[in-house]
Amino acid sequence: MRNKLKRLPVYLKNVFLLIMLWPVAAVLRKTNKAYRHLWLVMERGFDARDNAYWFFRYLRERQPQINACYVIDKASPDYCKVTQLGETVAWRSLRHYLMYMAADLLIGTHVQPAAPDLMAYYHLRQIGIHPQGKQIFLQHGIILNDMKWMSYPSMKVDFFASGGKLEYDYLVSEFGFPEGIIQYTGLCRFDNLIRENNPSNEILVMPTWRGWKYPQGERFYETAFYRQFQSMLENPRLLKLLEEHDLRLFFYPHIELQKELDKFKSPSERVVLASWKEYDVQTLLMRCNLLITDYSSVFFDIGYLEKPVIYYQFDMEEFRKYHYQEGYFSYEKHGFGPVVKTEEELMNAVYECVGNDFRIQKEYRDRLDDFYSVRDELNCERTYQILCRMDSGK
Numbered sequence: 001m002r003n004k005l006k007r008l009p010v011y012l013k014n015v016f017l018l019i020m021l022w023p024v025a026a027v028l029r030k031t032n033k034a035y036r037h038l039w040l041v042m043e044r045g046f047d048a049r050d051n052a053y054w055f056f057r058y059l060r061e062r063q064p065q066i067n068a069c070y071v072i073d074k075a076s077p078d079y080c081k082v083t084q085l086g087e088t089v090a091w092r093s094l095r096h097y098l099m100y101m102a103a104d105l106l107i108g109t110h111v112q113p114a115a116p117d118l119m120a121y122y123h124l125r126q127i128g129i130h131p132q133g134k135q136i137f138l139q140h141g142i143i144l145n146d147m148k149w150m151s152y153p154s155m156k157v158d159f160f161a162s163g164g165k166l167e168y169d170y171l172v173s174e175f176g177f178p179e180g181i182i183q184y185t186g187l188c189r190f191d192n193l194i195r196e197n198n199p200s201n202e203i204l205v206m207p208t209w210r211g212w213k214y215p216q217g218e219r220f221y222e223t224a225f226y227r228q229f230q231s232m233l234e235n236p237r238l239l240k241l242l243e244e245h246d247l248r249l250f251f252y253p254h255i256e257l258q259k260e261l262d263k264f265k266s267p268s269e270r271v272v273l274a275s276w277k278e279y280d281v282q283t284l285l286m287r288c289n290l291l292i293t294d295y296s297s298v299f300f301d302i303g304y305l306e307k308p309v310i311y312y313q314f315d316m317e318e319f320r321k322y323h324y325q326e327g328y329f330s331y332e333k334h335g336f337g338p339v340v341k342t343e344e345e346l347m348n349a350v351y352e353c354v355g356n357d358f359r360i361q362k363e364y365r366d367r368l369d370d371f372y373s374v375r376d377e378l379n380c381e382r383t384y385q386i387l388c389r390m391d392s393g394k
Contacts, residue, residue, distance in 0.1 A: 014116070014124060015124065018101065018131075021094075021098055024098060025098045025099075025102040026102075028098060029102045034067070034087070035098070035102040035103075037067050038067050038069060038099060038103040038104055038105075039059070039066055039067065039068040039069070039103065039105045039107060039387075039391075040071065040099050040100060040103040040106050040107065040114045041055065041059075041068060041069065041070045041071065041107045041108065041114065042070065042071035042072070042109075042113065042114040043110070043140070044118075045071060045072065045073055045091035045116075045118075046075075046076045046091065047072075047076060047078055048072055048078035048081065048082045049078060049280055049282060050109045050138075050140045050189060051109050051138040051140060051187050051189050052070075052107060052108055052109045052138055052188075053078070053082070053189075054188045054192055055138060055188040055380055056068060056070045056086070058188065058380035058381075058384065059086075060085040060086040061085075062380075069086075069087040069088065069089050070085070070088050070089075071088070071091050071096055071114060072088055072089075072091055073090065073091040074090055077277050091116070096116055100114060100115060100116060101131050101132070101133075102133075103133040104133050104134065104391055105133055105134050105136055105387060105390070105391055106131065106133045106134065106135050107136040107138065108136070108137070108138065109137075109138050109139060109140035110137075110140065111137070111150065111155055112135070113136055113137055113138075113157070130156075134159070134390055135156070135157045135159070136157070136158065136159045136387060136390075137155075137157040137159060137160045137161065138161050138187070138188060138383070139160075139162075139163065139187060141296075141297035141298065142162075142163040142164055142167050142187070143167055143170075143297075144167070144297055144300075144327055144328070144329035145323075145324030145326060145327045145329075146324055146325040146326060146327040147324060147327065148174070148175075150175070151174065151177075152175060152176040152177040152178070152181075153176075157181065158390065159181060159183065159386065159387065159390065160175075160181050160183070161183060161185050161186075161187065161188075162182055162185065163190070163300060164184075164300065164372055165370075165372065165373040166328070166334070167328075167329075167371075168182065168184040170327070170328040174328075183386055184374075185379055185382040186374060186376075186378075186382065187379055188380045189379075190304050190375075191378070191380050193282065193286060193304055193305055194304070194305070194375075194376070194377050195377055196286050197286045197305055198286055199286075199287065199288065199289045199358070200287050200288075200289070201245070201246055201247045201248060201289065202247065202250060202287050202288045203242075203247060203248070203249045203250070203290045203292065203350070204249075204250050204252065204285065204287075204288035204291050204292070205232070205249060205250065205251045205252065205291075205292045205293070206253070206284075206291060206292075206296055206298050207225070207229060207253055207254065207293060207294045207295075207296060207312075208254045208293070208294060208295050208296035208297075208298075208323075209253075209323070210318070210322040211322035213322055214322045216259075216260070220260050221263065224314060224315040224318060225315065226264075228312075228343065229251070229264065230263075230264055230265070232312075232346065233249075233251060233264060233266040233271055234266065234267060235343060235347060237347045237351075238347060238350065239267070239268045239270070239271075241350065241351060241354060242270040242271070243268075243270065245354055247270065247354075248270050248272060249272070250274045250284055250288070251264065251266075251272065251273050251274060252274040252276070252279060252281070252284060254296065255276050258276050285298070285301050285305070286305070288307070289307065289308075289358040290307065290308050290309070290354075290358055291307065291308070291309045291310070292309075292310045292312055292346070292350070293309065293310075293311060293312070294311065294313055294315075294319070295311075295319055295323070295331075299336060300371075302336070303336040303368050303371065303372070304375060306365065306368065307358070307360065308336075308353050308358055308359070308360045308361075309335075309336050309337035309364075310337050310346065310349045310350065311331050311335055311337060312340055312346050313331065313339055313340070314341055314342065314343075334367055334370075334371070335367070336360075336367055336371075337364055
């Protein structure tokens with residue numbers, strides 16, 4: 001209740017803007033070609049690295065007849081690469097609000113696609129306040145945990161992309177959306193992963209976050225997350241392996257934990273503490289030979305590339321306390337690599353993987369085949385064809 005009260009001014013601001021700007025947007029739809037038949041595309045508003053970016057890039061390169069505009073903050077490190085592709089609008093600008101209300105399709109990776117304030121519009125939608133455009137949810141990672149708050153009618157969208165067959169079956173059976181809204185298209189970013197895959201002598205360590213209530217600031221030093229990953233970055237066996245095999249290790253925490261990145265250190269120049277502002281996740285995924293993660297769904301991307309993964313899960317109970325509960329996916333039964341609990345087990349698994357020339361074992365390859373019934377470069381194309389039918393009213 002307290003958090004909702006804090007957010008009340010934000011909700012009121014957005015309701016006020018909807019009321020004031022709605023007639024202006026209606027006029028622009030009829031008189032200004034920039035607002036007519038518009039597909040508005042966005043991720044968080046300050047980035048362009050995920051499914052929305054790759055779908056926008058597909059539209060500009062393959063379907064230039066579509067009136068598409070990407071929403072991004074001008075201060076974003078990704079701003080220039082988006083402007084080179086096509087039309088952009090500044091995040092939370094007056095024009096963004098007008099386009100949001102005028103667009104035919106609102107396309108994004110988060111729960112209220114392309115909205116100036118994602119959570120505010122998510123809650124406003126629950127009480128019937130929403131723009132007239134159809135809402136296209138591209139996702140920003142395959143769902144594996146219990147995330148029923150995204151089920152219908154808690155979340156109302158007109159299109160919900162699924163990235164894998166097992167995920168699709170789970171969503172259809174458990175999330176309650178009307179028939180046809182959930183589609184197994186694959187994730188748009190998967191296309192580029194296959195096209196540009198270029199493994200080199202790199203190991204990627206990419207742990208996920210732990211929820212908003214997880215200790216932050218100075219208290220972060222006391223967490224198991226910090227202690228275990230800092231210890232790993234200093235592990236003599238790991239550093240020796242990097243030297244002997246001419247490897248580099250990139251440590252890239254989830255974007256919600258990047259603010260804690262400066263707390264980590266390593267004695268080796270072969271270990272890179274990778275900031276999201278300097279390194280693109282897709283590039284790191286395509287370059288790495290091995291992924292080490294804890295619970296991050298990014299392992300699905302690595303699986304799509306048929307690369308090995310190791311799950312380092314030293315704090316499962318704490319993770320479930322602060323983050324999501326287990327869903328349909330079991331790391332032990334469905335995972336694409338071994339699950340380890342201790343640093344010693346982790347080092348043994350890494351040594352085994354390197355000694356096996358980073359080849360994925362048959363047991364895990366079979367699991368990949370079960371999860372992905374389709375693995376190709378047509379994810380954007382499938383998404384586009386469905387959206388065209390939606391936009392034309394078919």
